[in-house]
Amino acid sequence: MEATKTCIKCGGTWPISFFYIHRKGKKRARCIGCEPKRTEGNYLLIRKAHNSITRHARSIGLAKANFAEQFGWNPYRMAEDLAHAITGRCPYCLEPVIDPHRLTFDVIDPKKPPNYSANVRICCATCNTTKNSMDPEAWGERLRLLAEYREWIDKVRDNPLKNLPLFRE
Numbered sequence: 001m002e003a004t005k006t007c008i009k010c011g012g013t014w015p016i017s018f019f020y021i022h023r024k025g026k027k028r029a030r031c032i033g034c035e036p037k038r039t040e041g042n043y044l045l046i047r048k049a050h051n052s053i054t055r056h057a058r059s060i061g062l063a064k065a066n067f068a069e070q071f072g073w074n075p076y077r078m079a080e081d082l083a084h085a086i087t088g089r090c091p092y093c094l095e096p097v098i099d100p101h102r103l104t105f106d107v108i109d110p111k112k113p114p115n116y117s118a119n120v121r122i123c124c125a126t127c128n129t130t131k132n133s134m135d136p137e138a139w140g141e142r143l144r145l146l147a148e149y150r151e152w153i154d155k156v157r158d159n160p161l162k163n164l165p166l167f168r169e
């Protein structure tokens with residue numbers, strides 16, 4: 001008969017083989033059923049939120065906990081916002097975003113405090129990186145031209161010959 005162990009979470013007594021082995025060679029205190037799955041649910045999104053809080057806090061020079069409390073950056077709320085944003089589009093380039101690794105938290109106006117509810121937007125990493133290296137006027141002009149480009153592309157799709165630059169009336 002195999003030795004048993006009691007899980008600290010569910011209280012069930014299970015064979016030792018029902019427990020994961022810790023990297024130090026010891027069996028873990030939680031059974032396989034109670035051990036949190038690192039790929040389940042919003043775990044990856046919560047990790048991403050924690051990492052974003054850490055990066056933004058470091059850039060301002062505050063401790064992570066002080067930054068989160070002062071500016072309302074709650075990792076669970078952020079993870080939920082990321083989950084909703086995955087099925088949508090980037091608010092800047094309007095490209096669909098499916099991969100959560102391509103989403104970032106953008107501080108809209110870096111001159112203002114990074115309050116989560118008022119000055120933070122979720123966007124794709126490409127737009128966030130591009131916006132970071134441009135001044136606000138140039139970024140606004142880029143977005144205006146991008147909208148104009150999208151309209152032009154839609155017209156070209158409707159009537160390919162009429163709306164090409166060479167054949168404008």
